Amino acid sequence: xxxxxxxxxxxxxxxxxxxxxxxxxxxxxxxxxxxxxxxxxxxxxxxxxxxxxxxxxxxxxxxxxxxxxxxxxxxxxxxxxxxxxxxxxxxxxxxxxxxxxxxxxxxxxxxxxxxxxxxxxxxxxxxxxxxxxxxxxxxxxxxxxxxxxxxxxxxxxxxxxxxxxxxxxxxxxxxxxxxxxxxxxxxxxxxxxxxxxxxxxxxxxxxxxxxxxxxxxxxxxxxxxxxxxxxxxxxxxxxxxxxxxxxxxxxxxxxxxxxxxxxxxxxxxxxxxxxxxxxxxxxxxxxxxxxxxxxxxxxxxxxxxxxxxxxxxxxxxxxxxxxxxxxxxxxxxxxxxxxxxxxxxxxxxxxxxxxxxxxxxxxxxxxxxxxxxxxxxxxxxxxxxxxxxxxxxxxxxxxxxxxxxxxxxxxxxxxxxxxxxxxxxxxxxxxxxxxxxxxxxxxxxxxxxxxxxxxxxxxxxxxxxxxxxxxxxxxxxxxxxxxxxxxxxxxxxxxxxxxxxxxxxxxxxxxxxxxxxxxxxxxxxxxxxxxxxxxxxxxxxxxxxxxxxxxxxxxx
Amino acid sequence: xxxxxxxxxxxxxxxxxxxxxxxxxxxxxxxxxxxxxxxxxxxxxxxxxxxxxxxxxxxxxxxxxxxxxxxxxxxxxxxxxxxxxxxxxxxxxxxxxxxxxxxxxxxxxxxxxxxxxxxxxxxxxxxxxxxxxxxxxxxxxxxxxxxxxxxxxxxxxxxxxxxxxxxxxxxxxxxxxxxxxxxxxxxxxxxxxxxxxxxxxxxxxxxxxxxxxxxxxxxxxxxxxxxxxxxxxxxxxxxxxxxxxxxxxxxxxxxxxxxxxxxxxxxxxxxxxx
Numbered sequence: 001x002x003x004x005x006x007x008x009x010x011x012x013x014x015x016x017x018x019x020x021x022x023x024x025x026x027x028x029x030x031x032x033x034x035x036x037x038x039x040x041x042x043x044x045x046x047x048x049x050x051x052x053x054x055x056x057x058x059x060x061x062x063x064x065x066x067x068x069x070x071x072x073x074x075x076x077x078x079x080x081x082x083x084x085x086x087x088x089x090x091x092x093x094x095x096x097x098x099x100x101x102x103x104x105x106x107x108x109x110x111x112x113x114x115x116x117x118x119x120x121x122x123x124x125x126x127x128x129x130x131x132x133x134x135x136x137x138x139x140x141x142x143x144x145x146x147x148x149x150x151x152x153x154x155x156x157x158x159x160x161x162x163x164x165x166x167x168x169x170x171x172x173x174x175x176x177x178x179x180x181x182x183x184x185x186x187x188x189x190x191x192x193x194x195x196x197x198x199x200x201x202x203x204x205x206x207x208x209x210x211x212x213x214x215x216x217x218x219x220x221x222x223x224x225x226x227x228x229x230x231x232x233x234x235x236x237x238x239x240x241x242x243x244x245x246x247x248x249x250x251x252x253x254x255x256x257x258x259x260x261x262x263x264x265x266x267x268x269x270x271x272x273x274x275x276x277x278x279x280x281x282x283x284x285x286x287x288x289x290x291x292x293x294x295x296x297x298x299x300x301x302x303x304x305x306x307x308x309x310x311x312x313x314x315x316x317x318x319x320x321x322x323x324x325x326x327x328x329x330x331x332x333x334x335x336x337x338x339x340x341x342x343x344x345x346x347x348x349x350x351x352x353x354x355x356x357x358x359x360x361x362x363x364x365x366x367x368x369x370x371x372x373x374x375x376x377x378x379x380x381x382x383x384x385x386x387x388x389x390x391x392x393x394x395x396x397x398x399x400x401x402x403x404x405x406x407x408x409x410x411x412x413x414x415x416x417x418x419x420x421x422x423x424x425x426x427x428x429x430x431x432x433x434x435x436x437x438x439x440x441x442x443x444x445x446x447x448x449x450x451x452x453x454x455x456x457x458x459x460x461x462x463x464x465x466x467x468x469x470x471x472x473x474x475x476x477x478x479x480x481x482x483x484x485x486x487x488x489x490x491x492x493x494x495x496x497x498x499x500x501x502x503x504x505x506x507x508x509x510x511x512x513x514x515x516x517x518x519x520x521x522x523x524x525x526x527x528x529x530x531x532x533x534x535x536x537x538x539x540x541x542x543x544x545x546x547x548x549x550x551x552x553x554x555x556x
Numbered sequence: 557x558x559x560x561x562x563x564x565x566x567x568x569x570x571x572x573x574x575x576x577x578x579x580x581x582x583x584x585x586x587x588x589x590x591x592x593x594x595x596x597x598x599x600x601x602x603x604x605x606x607x608x609x610x611x612x613x614x615x616x617x618x619x620x621x622x623x624x625x626x627x628x629x630x631x632x633x634x635x636x637x638x639x640x641x642x643x644x645x646x647x648x649x650x651x652x653x654x655x656x657x658x659x660x661x662x663x664x665x666x667x668x669x670x671x672x673x674x675x676x677x678x679x680x681x682x683x684x685x686x687x688x689x690x691x692x693x694x695x696x697x698x699x700x701x702x703x704x705x706x707x708x709x710x711x712x713x714x715x716x717x718x719x720x721x722x723x724x725x726x727x728x729x730x731x732x733x734x735x736x737x738x739x740x741x742x743x744x745x746x747x748x749x750x751x752x753x754x755x756x757x758x759x760x761x762x763x764x765x766x767x768x769x770x771x772x773x774x775x776x777x778x779x780x781x782x783x784x785x786x787x788x789x790x791x792x793x794x795x796x797x798x799x800x801x802x803x804x805x806x807x808x809x810x811x812x813x814x815x816x817x818x819x820x821x822x823x824x825x826x827x828x829x830x
Binding site (some may be wrong): 330400 | 594596683687793
């Protein structure tokens with residue numbers, strides 16, 4: 001009996017041990033499931049501001065994304081608009097008014113309660129002309145003031161003087177400020193808050209203890225404890241730090257580095273396909289530019305521009321310069337922009353013979369292998385690009401060889417960026433420029449400053465007093481029409497036509513759309529990189545970092 | 557024994573320089589396809605039978621580019637060195653010989669040039685240059701700029717040397733014998749300045765080769781598609797591991813070998829100058 005008791009007691013003890021061990025294991029597992037840790041990545045420049053309404057640089061935009069709470073958020077994966085601080089919203093038929101129903105029981109990071117007053121305060125600040133908010137510019141569709149009406153603490157309507165195209169989508173960029181907090185813009189509604197900032201070194205973001213979201217299992221978001229943003233402008237150093245496990249993400253990776261990483265650790269790199277960014281070249285069409293008249297005549301001819309476009313081998317540019325991590329560009333909108341891209345348009349094929357025939361139709365002729373115009377002037381021009389950008393330098397050199405095949409001599413010039421910008425915007429002393437365009441938004445309104453002939457960024461011929469060509473007048477009309485309409489179908493029709501004209505007239509010769517390349521360390525869980533910024537951490541509140549102590553690198 | 561060893565290394569350096577110059581001059585024969593042809597289907601290729609040093613990122617034969625780049629850097633650096641030495645002789649040598657306010661003026665001009673921020677000056681000059689210049693013109697302009705701006709240190713040395721020669725006994729004696737002005741300078745001063753001029757010339761060559769390489773890395777040197785050591789060294793930007801593509805280091809190795817060879821030859825010139 002005693003022996004039995006003893007055996008039972010022994011069994012009981014063993015069971016207890018098993019239970020204790022199981023509890024400890026479960027605790028460890030639960031701990032690891034909730035393992036939060038610190039996410040580390042690099043900002044490529046110093047953030048210029050922590051005020052979300054004054055953001056105009058990438059570094060500040062990254063902090064706004066991580067710390068700012070918005071009413072509506074565009075899902076970077078589906079490109080659909082999703083409710084955040086606003087439970088629901090409604091845009092009036094005339095596109096002038098938007099009404100939000102807000103979530104209740106939410107507080108800012110400092111504990112100040114969130115209400116419609118904060119939204120009204122934010123909109124007033126945003127539209128204050130004295131603030132010069134770049135985010136606010138997107139809402140300025142016409143003269144007059146913006147009216148906010150607090151219907152109840154949980155409901156607010158905002159009325160704009162004129163229709164604002166894509167009104168609801170614009171709120172993706174508007175981080176709500178507190179009307180009452182003493183901490184001003186440092187009181188936030190987003191998943192993280194700025195805890196420490198060492199200029200030139202790091203920005204430390206800590207989890208917002210009052211963040212309102214939870215996951216499906218009821219666990220509070222975000223999973224991460226903190227995010228450390230190291231300010232590191234040098235991409236080589238960023239890459240080395242990633243290799244040494246000192247950072248967890250590279251948001252935008254060069255194709256060369258991508259391939260090098262892919263060769264050793266393919267699981268760490270992600271090619272999300274064509275991004276919104278494009279590389280393009282254009283000719284100087286400014287009437288007062290200090291260029292010979294015969295060159296102005298070439299550059300202002302759509303046939304000449306289209307012939308140049310046709311003689312450029314875009315497939316080779318994508319394949320050679322970007323190692324296949326780019327696609328030949330079709331037009332002003334990348335195919336990545338699912339809704340606004342005009343799918344009837346196709347990338348221009350490489351056809352030097354057709355290009356030469358088109359030029360011969362305009363009176364150009366080949367003489368000893370050199371192309372000359374009707375007056376006998378040899379076709380020679382320069383392409384400027386910014387020095388230090390090896391991809392653009394390579395593209396320019398390849399274009400140089402492509403055009404040599406139809407007898408055109410191109411001089412490639414690399415200039416420092418300020419000199420290039422001065423020539424492009426002040427002196428207009430250039431012939432052709434090769435640069436890239438970074439698109440952050442999907443809506444055509446984001447491109448208003450490029451397509452309106454009166455605009456400063458109408459690069460081939462800026463600030464025209466009146467449209468100098470019929471097609472520019474048509475683009476002006478179409479862009480204004482789409483901007484003042486709330487009907488997305490009509491807007492799409494207008495913008496499709498703009499894209500067609502842009503391809504027919506080739507004021508910009510679109511070359512390639514670079515792919516969105518990124519790298520994510522194996523320790524980061526929940527990441528699924530996309531094409532829209534911020535590519536790797538768009539779902540930051542659901543990311544976690546496994547706390548793995550690695551003695552050496554991950555086997556690159 | 558030590559003298560024999562020194563002479564051996566100098567001879568070896570001369571042989572290396574002659575070999576490098578000879579091979580680069582034979583570039584048309586050794587790499588008939590030229591430096592600009594793009595083998596786009598073999599972009600970034602490793603060394604092979606067709607491309608001994610592989611191809612660059614847009615498929616140009618690296619061996620051909622090294623040969624032509626060497627030719628450009630090695631031929632134009634001495635030309636720029638000659639120009640800068642002449643400038644130094646004119647400003648420093650003449651100022652020092654004339655003495656007094658001439659010497660002070662020469663040194664003031666030299667100090668002014670020395671205080672100029674070179675890099676920004678070159679960036680500005682490049683930005684002001686007409687855009688439609690051929691690659692060959694851009695090469696000439698680059699080395700011309702180096703020659704016109706790189707004379708200052710040599711001018712200081714020459715001014716000081718010419719000043720001491722002016723006060724030397726044999727020049728005083730010549731002056732007492734009735735030899736004056738240009739004749740005195742030509743017969744008595746210049747021959748004694750020649751070793752210093754030689755030394756300054758030889759010192760300038762590697763300095764200009766390195767300057768051009770630095771400018772090339774900054775995108776300010778020789779225009780595409782023409783190669784130079786500077787543009788070839790740009791390939792090393794972003795190379796995170798030495799072992800990855802060692803053949804990319806050939807231009808760097810060549811630069812080190814040539815500059816070292818110049819230094820070894822230079823040692824002899826300095827001895828002569830002393």
